[in-house]
Structure formats: structure tokens, C-alpha cells
Amino acid sequence: MNNLSLQIQKGEFVALLGPNGAGKTTLIEMLEGIQKPDVGFISILGTTWKENETFLRQNGAPSGLEKRGLDASIYHKTKKPTAGKIPRQNTDKIKTDKRDAIKLARLMRSGELESIHVPSEEDEAVRDYLRSRDSLRLDLGRNRQRLMKFLLRKDIKYSTTKYWTVSHYKWLNNLHFNNEILQETFNDYYSRVRVQEENLKSMDKKIQEIAESEPYREKVGILRCFRGVDYLTAMFLLCEVNDFKRFKTAGSFMSFLGLVPGEYSSGSKRKQTGITKTGSPRLRRILTEAAWQHRFPGTGSKIITARRSGQPALVVALAEKASLRLHKKFRNLQLRGKTPQVMITAVSRELSGFLWAAMNLVA
Template identity: 40%
Template sequence: RRGRSSGRCGTSSKTDQRDAERVRGLLMIDALHAVRVATVEEEAIRDLVRAREDLRGDLMRSRQRLSKLLSRHGIVDEDTSSAWTAKHRAWLQAQDLGGGAQATLLDYLGAIDTLVLRREQLEATIAQLVPSSPYAQPVARLRCRRGIDTLSAVGLAAEIGDFARLERPGQLMSYLGLVPSESSSGETRRQGKITGTGSKHARRLLVEAAWHYHKTPARGVTLQRRQADQPAAVVAISWQAQRRLHHVWRRLADQRGKRRTIVAVAVARQLTAFCRAIATHNTGDSLGPRPGRHRQHPCRRATPHAHSPQPRSTEQTQGSVTDIPPHDTRLRRRRNPPGSHAREHPRSNYEQPLPSTADATLDLRERALMTKHGPAVAIRAYG
């Protein structure tokens, strides 16, 4: 019929049995991902943070209404640097519009005062509950970052939850919608604006914090006070983030001429990785190298038992070709692990050459393997 999609037959019928079969099929191909359910305490903090975010939006709209009211009457404050300060508030109260316009002005001022008072009460409640909440440690560590204080740290922790539940920093960037969208086909690659998925609140907090990194890296008195009781490794990651993100900002803004708004989003994307590194420090998942991240040589990867080398003896060279164990390799060399802990493993040669009396026999046996079974078998047998 008109307006109905031309999909598979029977897709328009929805029953419990069809839904169960569809879920079973998705489970068989591992296409469903588990969702982490927040605890009661975590959900309470998250509701408080979102209530404070709603108040922030209401306060911003109330101030805009008041500004437009004055603009319609031709009244503009020339001193834009003192917007919504005590000086600006005294200037607003001194305005006399007369008639109903004056009543509207007073009503807007009363609404703004009420919202400011409610916001202060919520902020005090959040600051009181955070030390005893599950987010106490992540918040304290996130506050070591430049541009992130208590409210921003609580907002990020409440919206993201457990930072370690995502395996890689790139997954967290994608979860927050800070990665570029893509529409590619074949050899053509097209990337567009960010996807914008996930929490808008967390994304806004990260972008606002990213603006602080256009300044020269420094540790002010306030930042040092927040970092006082934190581990040295967390403080080191914070300083590393300052240097790197400032370099990224200068490279994109000055050298490549990108708009500052685009640069702020790009810096916020990398800031996400550093926030995850700080929050997951000492939990077995940080910025350090992880097993399986680095590719090995194809011959080494093709060896079934390359992880358990065994020294070759002269007795093994006197048997038939079929007696060669699959883990026997001609040379063994241990690769120095990459990353910051490479200094703990000094560079040394782990080659273990075969005894000189077996070299000729080994060459004959390797040649026999290649003749009988092909080079692939010889690679698996000898590395």
C-alpha cells in the first residue's frame, strides 16, 4: 500500500515472538551492548546537576528578556565589561521607564533575583554532598585540570559516570559527540561537523574548559591549591595536558588559521582523553600502553607459540623433519615495550643463535619443509 516501506515480508507485524527472535539474532552476532545503570546515589547527584543546569538556562533567558526590554526603549549600557555585576545591577535599578514598562522591568529584576538565589542554594547543596558521594575521587582529580573546578567536575562525573567503562579514549570522545561526522564512499572521504551525540551538558562543559588553554601554560595559586592533596602522577598528567593542548590551540589557530570556535571544539576533544586518564589513574586503565595495541611482525604473529620461547638443543636436530616442534624458531629477539615505562627494560639483545653444529642440519630441514609443504609451513616452524 501507499506509504508503506518495501522491506522484507512480514516486517510490519509486531509480536512478542518476532521481537524475541530479533533480540536472539542480535545476541548471536554480539550486536547488543550492555548499559550501565546508575546507582541511587549517583542518580541523585546527577539530578541535582541537571537541575542546576536548568536554572542556568532559565536565568540566561530572563536576563535576555530584560536586555531586550531596555533595547526596545532605546536604553543601552555602554559599559559592556560590567554586565550583570553589582555595578550593572545598580544601573538597572536606576532606570525609569514609566507606566507599565517600569512594572515589567521590576518583575524581570525580581525573577532574576529569585533564580540567582535558587542557583546559589543548589550549588551549596552540591558542594555539601559531593565529598560523601561516589564521585568524590573523580571530582577531586578533575579539579586538578585548568579550566575545571567543582561544578564542572561534578557535571562531567555525573554525566559520564564510570570513565573506565569505555575501553579507549576515542570511545569516550564518540560517546560525547566530539568526533567529526563522516560520509565516505570508496576512495572519497568526507568529514563534516561533530556528531553531537551524547550529553549536551558534558560537551558544553568541555568546550568551555577548552577556552582556558589558549593561555600560556602556568600553575597559578588557585590551581596549586586544588592539586595539593593529589598524587604526583595526576599533577604530571595535568601539566602535560596544559602543554599539549596549548600547543594544539596555537597550531590550529595561528598556523592553520582555524576559527577559534572550531579550535575550542578540537581542544575539547583531546581534553576528554586527559580527563579520562586522570579519572582512571591507578585503575589499570590510563594513558599507558596496553597489550594488543601495537602490531607485531607478521612472521612472529604467525608463530603459534611465539610467546613461550624454548631453547633449542642439539638433540632436537637429529630427528626427522616431522619432529620439529611448532614453537622452534631460529632467532629470538625481545622487543622493548613502547611507552613511558620503556626505561625499566634497558635495550639488550635477546638473540639465541642455534649451536654451530646444527646449522647445516637446520638448513637442510628448512629446505625440506619448503619443498614438501611450502614456505608458510617453514615460517610457522622457524619464525
């Protein structure tokens, strides 16, 4: 069985084909500097793949092979190594595509490369839509800040209620400036906010439609049994994590999210640091937001009861257990004098473990 290593840099390919086995890598074929490979080159890869059951190891950017005629069944056998877990030596100060291809081939042969999960085309499209919605949310926040800072510079202040409530919007609608240029400036800032708010509502409606359709409907229903998890949070979890079964334990899922504490220990000395933050910042944010719902007891909620209607009994029991445990966790940490950041991080970490258990319970 042969291994194929492919180093890719914006259309330039360095391919290395070598056999399995101990000892130094033997080069069978080296293809360097191929600009936009044609169908002939792809057919070579395809033939090699079928005959030798080789695996394509891709480091970094997308290769685009799936769009250049490579059979889909072959492409989906590819394994992409996790860039952050590729072993590196501090003494190695020379980096070239040829050296990278050789290193990847050797690491692949020895089994030291850990591959990432490649989502399907449909999941990737939905994930991009969710990320676009997240970008819009950030832009809306910035434009709201710009509007309020503009008014603050003109010594126009609002202190009746919180910002962006019905009363606040009425106040903004009634604002007028004597200076024509200032009025145009205010209209521009305010119109951006209103347009983006409408776009955000439209995207949220579309996300709910996607969540209620196949193949997401069943999994979204399971996740929504938990307090703090609604359509948006559930869809982010499904599209960013994709397959919960690839995590063998709840601890490995927490580690994937970057919610576990780091450690720097040696001998009898043990030192734990803050959370590693190695996973997706989006997932940590939405889980933290969901965890805030567990500040209060979750008994008697009509909304949660309606969500759990028709769901598997095991999932409902697990969600109820999570609600009681997480609130107790929050209260215990609060009584111990922990800061809100520490409390909510601990609760979100345990919440992620319950979500992992629910998805694997049904599977």
C-alpha cells in the same frame, strides 16, 4: 540458558522467553498486554532469572520492576540495549510490540545488542539535580534576555560596562518609570532574574557540598587538577559518564562524547565531516567551556597549585602535561588560520582524552 526479552510501553508488557542456540527463536512462553504486572508475574520473572541466569533486555522507558517487588540483586543484572545501535532494516515497515520482543530476543542471543551503563540510584539522583541546575541556568539566561529586550523596546540602553556586572546591577536598581504599569512590568522581569540568580548560587553551593562528600571527593579532586575543571564540571563528568573504566581507549571515550569527526568514505575516496555529536550535549558544552581556559599558558596559577596539593603525583604530572600540550595545540591551530570553533573543539577532544587517562590511571 534462556534469554528473556521484554518490550515495555507505559505499563504494557510483551515478554518473550526463548533458549540460546542457533536457528530460529523457539517460543517457550509469551506474555502479552499485561497491565501493571502483579507480584505473581514478577515472581515468575525472578524464578526464571535465578534458575536460568537470564537477562532482562529493556528497550526505551523504565520498566519500574525495581519498584514492584523485584529483588534488587536481580534487577541490577538487567542490561538495557542502546536504542540508537539496535539494527534496523529499511524494508521493515511494520512495528508491533510482539515483533520488537522477538527481534530483541534474536539480537540478544546473537550478541548484537550493546548495553548501556545503568547508574546507581544515588548517582541518578545527583545527576537529576545537576540537570535541574542546568535547566535553571537556561531559564535565567532567557529571563535576562527578556528584561534587556523590554528595556530596549523603551529605548533604555546601558553601554558603560558589560551586562550583569556590579555597575550594571546598580544601574538597574536606579531605573524608574513614570507609568505605573511599566514599573510593575519592569519589577516583574527584574525580580525573576534576581530570584533565579539566588537559586543558582544555592544550587552551586549544594553541588560543592556533594562533591566534597563521599563517594565523589577523591574523583572530584583528581579532575580538578586540570585547568578549566572545577566542582560543577567534575560532577557533571562523574554523574553523566559514571564509570570511566568501561571505555577501553581514549578514542572510544571521545567517540562516546561525540567529539570525533564523522566519515563518509568509499574506495579511494575519503571524506571527513564535522563532529558526530552523538553523545551528551551537556558534556560537550562543559568540556568546550573548560577548553577555553587553555588559550593562555597555565604557568604559576595559585588556584591550580592549591587544587593539586595532596593529589597523586602521576595525576599532577598528567595534568601539567595536558596544560602544556593543549595550549600548544590551540596556538598551532590558531597560527594555521583555523576558526575558533574548530580550534576549541580539537582542544576539548584532547582534554577529554586526558581526563579519561587520569581517571583510569588512579583506578
